[in-house]
Amino acid sequence: MARWDSLEQEQCSVARTVAVIGDRWSVLILRDCFLRVRRFEEFQSRLGAPRHILADRLKKLVHFGVLRRAPYQDKPARYEYILTQKGLDLYPVMMAIVHWGDVHMVDERGRPLLHEHKNCGKVFDPVLVCSECGQPIRAKEVHVHAGPGAAEGAAEELAARASASPARSR
Amino acid sequence: MARWDSLEQEQCSVARTVAVIGDRWSVLILRDCFLRVRRFEEFQSRLGAPRHILADRLKKLVHFGVLRRAPYQDKPARYEYILTQKGLDLYPVMMAIVHWGDVHMVDERGRPLLHEHKNCGKVFDPVLVCSECGQPIRAKEVHVHAGPGAAEGAAEELAARASASPARSR
DNA sequence: GCATATAGTTCGAAAATCGAACTGTCAATA
DNA sequence: TATTGACAGTTCGATTTTCGAACTATATGC
Incomplete structure (x- = not known):
């Protein structure tokens, strides 16, 4: 994952999120976390992932603060993986x-x-709504601005793109 | 992606979605699609992805019906990639x-x-709410049932898991 | 005839992933 | 005491993906 570490540095919240959960095993691990799976063997048997890949991904999710590795017994020392608030926010x-x-x-x-x-x-089904007016959000009803953390030139580029090609020709 | 094709067959909506958008480049391509990027060269220069990988991912997204490949000129034939409704639903x-x-x-x-x-x-910020009562949803307020498309034994397994370990010990 | 634009494809080298086997700790069993 | 089993990893050689760079194809403009 050498090349992908640079994603974290990118001026884009999608890229930075992808740096954390942008591979297949990580997403499946998190799915299981939300279904209350916590232990290495259980992740492994449910996912069928190679053990060292699973170990690597768990390590990475802990590194990013999405999971924490908590002891649940001594002798022998055993740990389980639990969603942090950052993880629950996913x-x-x-x-x-x-x-x-x-x-x-x-x-x-x-x-x-x-x-x-x-x-x-x-x-129920989950519905994505606007925090301000509570209405459901569709892509075409949203206008994107450059924020304070935008890259150089992002504002101009977004403005140009917004005016170009009126949404849909056919 | 030989091994991952089986994800499509799994009895899990996360796995099946991951089969479509579960790699890093696909997510970044879709990000750009929502920012109205449509053409091969523009994806390539914005993402910096290897050209054949980009071609492969675009092909796959078209295959899954997330994008459609629409001609925008003849002589030489040129195509652009546009979000379908299935894609917009992402x-x-x-x-x-x-x-x-x-x-x-x-x-x-x-x-x-x-x-x-x-x-x-x-x-605004996007907020996930319940389609039935309109209230924001948190993980702990949701109970998971087996649905009609669940795997054999899923109902029992979920029931067992729900009763085990009351949410958080420490 | 030559450069430029666009949308790819090809290819050898490098990196990630794969499955299978192995390690280490401890409890329970024979 | 030796052996088995549970758990949480690590190691290793083979396979698969990805990478970067170069190349192909079609057409316009100089």
């Missing part, structure tokens, strides 16, 4: 991924899992 | 990724990009 990413898969990738048998919101007691 | 995934990066991976200079909701005119 829940919207996971749910968005699950929902897209539920809508676009299911077979004729339907969804593998259903999600029930304990607060209201109903099976 | 917007919540992208926004969730961006937001996590904004919160957890920014440097001292702040967010690279700001998102303005045209409907309400404000800079």
Whole structure:
């Protein structure tokens, strides 16, 4: 992953997130974390991943503060991997991924899992809404600005791109 | 990607989504798509990806119906890559990724990009809410059931896991 | 005839991943 | 006491992917 370390430095929140969870095993590990899997052997048997790859990914997720490695017994020392708050904050990413898969990738048998919101007691879908007005968000209703951490020239480039080619020709 | 083709077959919406967008370049390509990039050369110069890898990923995204390859001129024939509805539906995934990066991976200079909701005119954050009651969703407030497309034994396994280890010991 | 633009393809070298076997610690069993 | 089993990794050679650089193909403009 030598080349990919530079992603962390990029002036882009997608790139920086991809540096953390942008490989297949990491996403699957996190899926299992949200299903309360915590131990090496259990990750391994569920995922079928090569053991050293699993060890590497767990190490990396700990390094990035997404998981923490907590002892659950001495003699012999054993550790389990638990989501930190930073890791728990990936829940919207996971749910968005699950929902897209539920809508676009299911077979004729339907969804593998259903999600029930304990607060209201109903099976639900996750919906992405605007923090300010509460309405669902669609790509075309969003305008992108350069923020304080933008790269040089990003503002101009975004402006040019926004005016070019009016959204859709056909 | 020989081994990963089997992900598509798995009884899990995360795995099936990962089969489509589960590598680094694909996510970065999609980021650029949502910023209205459409042409091979522009993807290539923005991403710096090896050209054959880019070609391969674009081919795959078209194969999965996330992008379509549309001609924009004859003589010589030239094509551009445009998000389909299936691709546009990945917007919540992208926004969730961006937001996590904004919160957890920014440097001292702040967010690279700001998102303005045209409907309400404000800079916003994406929030994941319950489709049924409209409240924001947290991982601990969700109970997972086996759905109609679940694997054999999934229901029992989930039930066992839900009762085990009451959420957090320390 | 030659440079430029666009969208790829080809190829050998380098890096990541693979499966299988091995290591180390300790408890329980024979 | 020797052996087996559970757990959490590490090591290793073979395979697969990715990398960077060069090359191909089509057409326009000088």
